[in-house]
Structures are given as C-alpha cells and as structure tokens.
Amino acid sequence: MFxxxxxxxxxxxxxxTLVVRDLKARYRGSVxxxxxxxxxxxxxxxxxxxxxxxVMPGTHPPEMEPYALFMFCGILxxxxxxxxxxxxxxxxxxxxxxxKKVMFPAEVLPIVTVLANMVHFFLGLPILIAFLxxxxxxxxxxxxxxxxxxxxxxxVFTIALSLFLSAMTVHFRDLKDLIGNMMTLWFFATPIIYPxxxxxxxxxxxxxxxxxxxxMRSYQQVMFFEGPLGHQKYLAAVGAxxxxxxxxxxxxxxxxxxxxxxxx
Amino acid sequence: MTPAIxxxxxxxxxxxxxQKKQFATLKSAILSGSLLxxxxxxxxxxxxxxVSFQVPKGCTYGVIGRNGSGKSTLLKCLAxxxxxxxxxxxxDGRISALIELGAGFHPEISGRENxxxxxxxxxxxxxxxxxxxxxxxxxxxxxxxIDAPVKTYSSGMYMRLGFAVAVHVDPEVLxxxxxxxxxxxxxTHKCLDKFAEFRRRxxxxxxxxxxxxxxxxxxxxxHWLDHGLTKGEGDPKRVVAAYVIDVEDAEENELAKAExxxxxxxxxxxxxxxxxxxEIIDTGEGPAADExxxxxxxxxxxxxxxxxxxxxxxxxxxxxxxxEAGHVFQSGxxxxxxxxxxxxxxxxxxxxxxxxxxxxxVCVYGTNTNLEEFQPTEIDGSxxxxxxxxxxxxxEGTYRLDLAAHKADGYxxxxxxxxxxxxxxxxxxxxxxxRPDHSWTFDGGIKLNxx
Numbered sequence: 074m075f076x077x078x079x080x081x082x083x084x085x086x087x088x089x090t091l092v093v094r095d096l097k098a099r100y101r102g103s104v105x106x107x108x109x110x111x112x113x114x115x116x117x118x119x120x121x122x123x124x125x126x127x128v129m130p131g132t133h134p135p136e137m138e139p140y141a142l143f144m145f146c147g148i149l150x151x152x153x154x155x156x157x158x159x160x161x162x163x164x165x166x167x168x169x170x171x172x173k174k175v176m177f178p179a180e181v182l183p184i185v186t187v188l189a190n191m192v193h194f195f196l197g198l199p200i201l202i203a204f205l206x207x208x209x210x211x212x213x214x215x216x217x218x219x220x221x222x223x224x225x226x227x228x229v230f231t232i233a234l235s236l237f238l239s240a241m242t243v244h245f246r247d248l249k250d251l252i253g254n255m256m257t258l259w260f261f262a263t264p265i266i267y268p269x270x271x272x273x274x275x276x277x278x279x280x281x282x283x284x285x286x287x288x289m290r291s292y293q294q295v296m297f298f299e300g301p302l303g304h305q306k307y308l309a310a311v312g313a314x315x316x317x318x319x320x321x322x323x324x325x326x327x328x329x330x331x332x333x334x335x336x337x
Numbered sequence: 338m339t340p341a342i343x344x345x346x347x348x349x350x351x352x353x354x355x356q357k358k359q360f361a362t363l364k365s366a367i368l369s370g371s372l373l374x375x376x377x378x379x380x381x382x383x384x385x386x387x388v389s390f391q392v393p394k395g396c397t398y399g400v401i402g403r404n405g406s407g408k409s410t411l412l413k414c415l416a417x418x419x420x421x422x423x424x425x426x427x428x429d430g431r432i433s434a435l436i437e438l439g440a441g442f443h444p445e446i447s448g449r450e451n452x453x454x455x456x457x458x459x460x461x462x463x464x465x466x467x468x469x470x471x472x473x474x475x476x477x478x479x480x481x482x483i484d485a486p487v488k489t490y491s492s493g494m495y496m497r498l499g500f501a502v503a504v505h506v507d508p509e510v511l512x513x514x515x516x517x518x519x520x521x522x523x524x525t526h527k528c529l530d531k532f533a534e535f536r537r538r539x540x541x542x543x544x545x546x547x548x549x550x551x552x553x554x555x556x557x558x559x560h561w562l563d564h565g566l567t568k569g570e571g572d573p574k575r576v577v578a579a580y581v582i583d584v585e586d587a588e589e590n591e592l593a594k595a596e597x598x599x600x601x602x603x604x605x606x607x608x609x610x611x612x613x614x615x616e617i618i619d620t621g622e623g624p625a626a627d628e629x630x631x632x633x634x635x636x637x638x639x640x641x642x643x644x645x646x647x648x649x650x651x652x653x654x655x656x657x658x659x660x661e662a663g664h665v666f667q668s669g670x671x672x673x674x675x676x677x678x679x680x681x682x683x684x685x686x687x688x689x690x691x692x693x694x695x696x697x698x699v700c701v702y703g704t705n706t707n708l709e710e711f712q713p714t715e716i717d718g719s720x721x722x723x724x725x726x727x728x729x730x731x732x733e734g735t736y737r738l739d740l741a742a743h744k745a746d747g748y749x750x751x752x753x754x755x756x757x758x759x760x761x762x763x764x765x766x767x768x769x770x771x772r773p774d775h776s777w778t779f780d781g782g783i784k785l786n787x788x
Contacts, residue, residue, distance in 0.1 A: 086457060086462070086463070087457050087458060090453065090454050090457045091454065094443055094446060094450065094454050097445075097446055097450070098443050098445040098446050101445040101446060101486070170437065170440045170441065171440060171441045171458070172418075173418065173437075173440075174418070174434075174436050174437035174440035174441075175416075175418070175434065175436070175437075175440050175441055175458060175459070176416050176417040176418055176432070176434065177441070177458060331419065331420045334413070334418050334419045335351060335352075335419065
C-alpha cells in the first residue's frame with residue numbers, strides 16, 4: 074500500500090495533465106467557456122439572495138447581514154465538496170476504458186476529479202473576494218494564512234471520501250443514487266445556509282460531529298465573522314481525522330484495485 | 338541474458354457474482370474487513386491454466402488460439418491491467434500495449450492535446466512527446482486534422498492516432514492485440530515496417546492474432562493457447578499447421594453435430610400423402626411448385642425433408658479419400674456420398690438425385706440417375722447408393738447437399754433438402770465456386786517464382 078502511495082507522487086505529471094484536460098473538456102463548445110466557473114456560483118448566490126431576502130425575509134437576525142455573503146462563504150466550498158463526491162463515485166466506471174485497456178493507476182481518476190473541482194472553486198473565489206471588498210469585510214493577515222490550511226484540510230477529507238466511494242461504487246452500483254440523496258441531507262446538516270449558533274441547542278452536538286461543520290465554520294470565521302479564527306482546535310481535529318480517513322480510504326481502494334479491471 | 342517477458346505458471350480465474358448475493362454480503366463483507374474474500378463467487382471461469390513461457394529479447398512472439406482460449410487475458414496480465422490469480426509475470430523494460438487503440442482519448446479536445454495526454458498516460462514526459470510529436474502526426478497521416486476535436490474523427494483516424502502514439506512510446510516490449518486491421522493496405526504496411534524496425538532494434542514484440550499468415554511470416558516463435566492451456570510452442574510453421582488441423586477437427590465436430598440435429602428434426606416432418614406431394618422436376622434441381630405442401634421454390638434455403646417414404650434414405654455419409662466419414666475436405670481430393678436406402682415393397686419407378694449448393698445457395702451442380710439415363714428396374718429391400726466425385730474442384734467454402742429418391746415424374750419418396758453440410762478447405766485463396774483443373778505457363782521474358 075505504501076509503495077503504491079509513493080508511486081502516486083510519480084503520477085503528479087499525469088494528474089496535472091488530466092486535471093487540465095478535464096477543465097478544458099468541460100466547457101469546450103459552450104460560448105462562455107471558463108466564465109461559467111464564475112457565473113455558476115454567482116447565479117447560485119443570486120438565487121439564495123432572492124430566496125432569503127425577498128421570499129423569506131426576516132429568517133435571520135440583523136447581525137448576520139449581509140446574509141448572501143454569509144451563505145456564499147459556505148456554498149462555494151460546499152459545491153467543490155459535493156461535486157467532487159458525486160462525480161468521483163462515477164469516475165472509475167466512466168473511465169472504464171482506461172482501467173480495462175491501459176495500464177493505468179486507477180486512483181488517479183478520483184483524485185483528478187477532486188482537483189478539477191478544486192480549480193473551479195478557486196475560479197469562483199474572485200467573485201467572493203469582490204463581494205468581500207464590496208461589503209468592506211476586513212480580512213486580517215492571520216486569516217489569509219488560515220485560508221489555505223482550511224482548503225488543505227478539505228482537500229484531504231474530500232480525496233479520502235472520493236477514494237473510498239469510487240472504489241465501492243464499482244462493486245455496488247446502487248451507491249451512486251444513494252450518494253446523491255446523502256449529499257442533500259449532508260448539505261442541510263452542515264451550517265451553510267444557517268449559522269451554527271442559530272441551530273436548536275439539542276441538535277448542535279450532532280452538527281458538531283459532522284467534519285464539514287468545522288470546515289465550513291472555519292471558512293465563515295475567516296471571511297465573514299469579525300475577529301480571529303478561534304476554531305483551530307476543531308480544524309486540527311478534522312485535519313487529523315482526514316489523514317486517517319485518507320489512509321483508510323486508500324487502503325480500501327488498494328484492496329479493491331485488482332478487481333476494477335474485471336468489474337468496471 | 339534475462340528474457341524480455343517471463344511468464345511463470347500463470348493462471349487467471351474470473352469470478353461472476355449474482356447481483357442479489359452481492360448485496361446480501363455487503364454488510365458482512367465490510368464488517369469483517371475482507372471485502373473480496375467474503376464475496377463467494379457463484380461461478381468461476383478459468384481463462385488461463387498454468388501458462389509458462391519466455392520471450393527472449395529481440396524476439397517476435399506470436400500467440401494464436403481460438404476465440405475464448407485466453408489470449409487476451411494473457412495480454413492483459415502482461416500489460417499489468419489485471420493481475421494473474423496465481424503465478425507471476427515479469428516484464429523487463431517499458432511496455433506499450435496496443436490493446437485498445439486510443440483508449441483514454443477525450444472526445445471533446447483536439448488530437449494534439451490528446452497526443453500529449455495519451456503519451457503521458459503511456460509513461461512519456463512532456464519533453465519526449467514534444468520531441469516525437471511531428472513523427473507521430475506524420476505516422477498517423479493526420480496533419481490536416483490534428484487540431485480538430487477527436488470526436489470529429491472517423492474510427493480509422495482514431496485508431497491510427499492511437500496506434501501512432503503507442504508505437505512512438507519507444508517501448509522495450511510491445512504487446513499487440515489484433516490491431517493491424519486499423520487502416521488501408523498502406524497503413525498496414527507501415528505498421529509492419531514499424532514492427533520490423535522494432536525487431537532490428539532488438540525490441541520484443543508479443544503479437545496476439547488470428548492472422549496465421551502473419552504469424553508464419555513474421556514471428557520467431559508461435560504459441561498456441563487452447564482453453565487456457567499451452568497446446569504448442571515453437572517453430573511458427575509447425576505450430577500453425579497443428580493449429581489448423583485442430584480447427585478443422587473442431588469444425589468437423591460442429592458440422593456433424595449440426596447435421597445430426599437437422600436430420601433428427603427433419604425425421605419428424607410430415608410424411609406426405611401421395612396426392613399432395615410436391616413434384617420434382619426432371620432436372621433434379623428440386624421440387625416443382627405445389628400449393629399444398631413442401632417448399633414452393635426449389636431454391637428456397639429452408640432445409641427439410643418430405644416424401645412418402647415408400648423408398649427411404651435411412652442414412653447418409655460423406656467421406657474423403659481415406660474413406661473415413663467427415664465434414665471437412667481438401668479441394669482437389671476425392672469425395673464420396675453414400676446413401677443407405679430401403680424400400681418397403683418392390684418399386685420399379687425410381688430415380689436417385691443429388692444437388693450441390695454453395696453457401697449463397699447457388700446450385701453448383703445437380704444431377705440424377707434419370708438424367709444420366711439409368712433405367713430403373715427394381716428396388717426391393719435395402720441397398721446402397723454411392724455417388725463419387727473423383728476430384729472435388731471447388732473453391733474453399735461451405736457446401737450443402739440435397740439428396741432425393743423420387744419417381745421419374747417427380748413424385749417424392751424421400752427428399753432431403755440441404756440437410757448435409759460439408760466444408761471444402763484450400764491453401765489457395767481463389768474465388769468463385771468451381772476451380773477448373775488448370776496450370777500456368779510463362780514464356781519469353783516473363784519470370785515468376787512460386788513462393
């Protein structure tokens with residue numbers, strides 16, 4: 074397993090090329106091309122803003138204004154997470170040709186999916202920054218330092234799940250449909266469109282068990298709320314958990330690896 | 338010197354799982370932590386059974402075998418796509434596998450970008466690809482289309498590009514799976530030239546193919562796989578010859594089986610009452626039109642059997658020069674058709690006829706005893722009718738026989754329509770139906786050599 078993990082490093086060139094290919098291929102043929110990476114989160118933001126200011130005004134306390142910005146801090150990284158998970162559950166099956174016909178390191182496929190979605194996330198960040206400037210949200214230097222750390226934690230966590238789910242889906246195809254619904258549930262079980270402190274008190278402990286809660290709160294802390302991060306301990310715990318999950322996910326993937334060529 | 342490929346006692350078992358069972362075991366499999374071990378297969382299929390061989394460096398090695406003999410599985414094991422269940426495969430040096438050409442091409446992006454991506458997948462660096470790029474494009478004959486998205490390519494272009502990238506990876510070992518059919522003649526020659534160049538540079542090629550000519554001409558060693566077992570290895574001419582004989586035997590068995598089924602089925606055909614029996618016209622080509630029974634058209638391909646059975650053809654054997662019954666014969670050799678015939682009572686009006694049809698259902702030849710001016714005297718009880726062709730001057734192909742006993746006016750006693758099939762084999766790939774006994778002579782300044 075560890076030898077394979079080391080080999081993963083050698084594939085960085087391959088991974089890089091495939092991520093670029095993924096990005097190029099995604100918007101090939103559409104008029105706006107890469108701009109969709111900006112527009113998609115922007116449109117999403119407009120929809121949520123409309124819902125929470127016009128359709129259901131007054132669902133949030135005044136100290137949470139501008140509410141759209143608050144939601145955006147969570148929705149943007151969540152989109153990265155959920156798209157990665159949804160796509161990677163299918164990625165080995167979609168890439169079956171490679172696995173069956175070419176000697177190809179299968180773990181590259183889910184990793185590429187996660188990374189390509191990460192690039193989309195990065196492309197959405199300028200919109201977020203523009204809003205931060207527009208609403209004059211001060212972001213301190215310390216917070217700028219924390220941002221990549223949060224991204225790194227989320228990356229490891231997402232890859233861990235992707236590896237596990239992509240390998241399992243090869244054998245149990247029903248997971249694909251199951252995951253779609255699980256992600257919706259997970260979205261609402263994570264404080265993204267509501268702040269954690271507004272959740273019912275007896276639910277908070279459940280939300281706290283959700284690793285994504287802490288990743289999202291960290292983003293919100295850095296970008297939306299005033300003051301220092303104050304969430305490092307949780308983030309560190311999630312980071313450690315992510316590494317463990319990554320090793321476990323990779324272990325499962327490695328165990329199932331030989332069956333892919335036959336089962337895909 | 339270490340061999341380029343060393344295959345040590347390799348077996349491969351494929352497992353099949355029933356869908357339901359898989360889910361019943363999902364939970365327990367996860368809990369016990371041994372995912373595959375706990376999934377008990379319902380059915381296993383052994384594709385390779387202890388195959389061992391070595392391919393020395395610089396050797397061109399041909400693997401032949403019938404469909405399902407394990408050739409492709411072997412190739413996949415060599416390429417590292419699947420792992421053998423038991424045994425070991427050691428390959429020395431970089432492998433490039435021409436298994437599926439253009440696997441991994443992304444349809445939306447250009448040929449140019451796909452070359453880079455495919456090259457990197459096959460283990461090249463960006464620089465190496467840059468260096469070989471023009472050569473690849475030129476080899477694939479794709480200069481005009483290289484910047485178009487791959488989805489707009491024809492399947493031939495797609496495969497040529499895939500082939501070009503794969504051979505330019507500069508592998509130590511090239512694995513080829515039946516891919517030479519990817520282009521026109523010119524491209525095929527170019528591929529063969531490329532393989533020849535590999536040989537000159539002391540690289541090894543392992544070729545899986547059904548093209549026996551290619552193996553004979555091109556390979557240093559041939560390996561014959563049959564149901565996952567090695568059935569022969571060594572000099573290509575010898576192995577190919579043994580393989581061809583085996584294929585003929587198998588064909589023979591298959592034809593015999595099919596014939597048995599047909600004859601058994603036709604035995605159940607209705608025995609027609611004389612008044613509505615179809616007529617057989619005098620030419621012996623088949624029954625004439627009759628509204629009530631039997632095929633209307635004598636050339637209709639439906640096999641079958643009809644007639645009153647006052648005279649019955651009880652068994653038919655076709656045999657070659659050795660006198661042994663069979664279904665596969667060499668063109669130019671002799672052929673005998675033997676009919677065992679019985680009649681229930683004494684009959685004085687009877688004709689025996691035979692029709693020979695090719696696979697397109699063209700009547701190659703038809704005759705009967707009436708046409709050849711035999712006057713029937715009597716048949717009573719059983720007897721044997723033998724029809725001998727001294728020289729079977731037919732081109733290679735499958736042929737079928739009509740056999741019949743009928744009255745001179747066509748009234749059928751027992752008509753066997755296309756029930757008997759045999760195959761003619763020939764080393765010469767000539768065309769048509771009939772091969773007249775012939776020779777070539779050349780005079781003057783014309784010189785030809787026979788290979």
